[in-house]
Amino acid sequence: MQASRPEARPTMRTHDVDQELVDAATEVARTRCRGDRHTMAAAARAADGRIVTGVNAYHFTGGPCAELVVVGTAAAQGAYDLKTIVAVGDRDRGVVPPCGRCRQALLDYFPALEVVVATPDGLRAVPVSGLLPHTYVWADHQLDAPSQS
Numbered sequence: 001m002q003a004s005r006p007e008a009r010p011t012m013r014t015h016d017v018d019q020e021l022v023d024a025a026t027e028v029a030r031t032r033c034r035g036d037r038h039t040m041a042a043a044a045r046a047a048d049g050r051i052v053t054g055v056n057a058y059h060f061t062g063g064p065c066a067e068l069v070v071v072g073t074a075a076a077q078g079a080y081d082l083k084t085i086v087a088v089g090d091r092d093r094g095v096v097p098p099c100g101r102c103r104q105a106l107l108d109y110f111p112a113l114e115v116v117v118a119t120p121d122g123l124r125a126v127p128v129s130g131l132l133p134h135t136y137v138w139a140d141h142q143l144d145a146p147s148q149s
Contacts, residue, residue, distance in 0.1 A: 017116055017123045018084050021045050022095065025088040028053045033090035040096065042066035042087040046079035067102040071109060082109075084125060086116035095123055103131045108138045 021043050028041035038055040042065075045051055054069035064072075066087050074082055085106065089096045095118045098106060106113055107128045114125040 017125050018045055018086075021051060021084055022086050022088070022116060022123065024051050024053055025086050025095075028055060029088040029090045030092075039090045040066040040087055041090070042070045042085060044070045044074060044082045044085040046074060047081035047083055048079065050077070050079055052077060052079055052082075065099060065102050067098050068105060071105070082113060084114040084116065094118060097131070103128065104136070104138075107132055111137070 025041045025043035028043065032055055033039055033041055037058050039058060040056040041053065042055075043051055043053045044067075052070055052074040054066055054073045056066040056069060057063040067085055070085065071082070074080070085098075087096050087098060088094060095116055097117045098115060106115065111129065113128040115128050115131060116123055116125050117131075
């Protein structure tokens with residue numbers, strides 16, 4: 001009889017979770033998300049330690065997600081280097097991973113960003129590049145100068 005082998009799990013480097021950041025996003029989701037226009041909150045930690053928060057602006061045309069609102073809000077406050085981000089759903093939905101569009105934008109803006117996600121083992125902070133296997137980095141595919149015909 002063959003011994004059963006444990007199921008292989010993909011390896012992804014994880015880090016301790018910034019609980020203050022999760023709490024900030026959770027509080028914004030609880031107190032500021034109302035109705036169907038604002039259903040997600042996000043919080044990001046800037047390199048200088050500040051926490052920047054925002055909520056999505058849902059619209060049938062695909063308004064901005066909470067993570068992208070935070071990127072713009074951070075820039076408006078002079079925080080151009082975000083280290084960690086988390087999104088939380090309203091109505092006690094907890095931590096929600098970024099959508100594909102946000103994953104790509106976050107990777108392009110902040111390649112070293114950590115993203116807090118829910119896993120079967122609890123919350124984990126993972127590299128944004130780990131959320132996009134075989135990533136496409138927009139900057140890597142731009143021409144340095146226009147071609148001459």
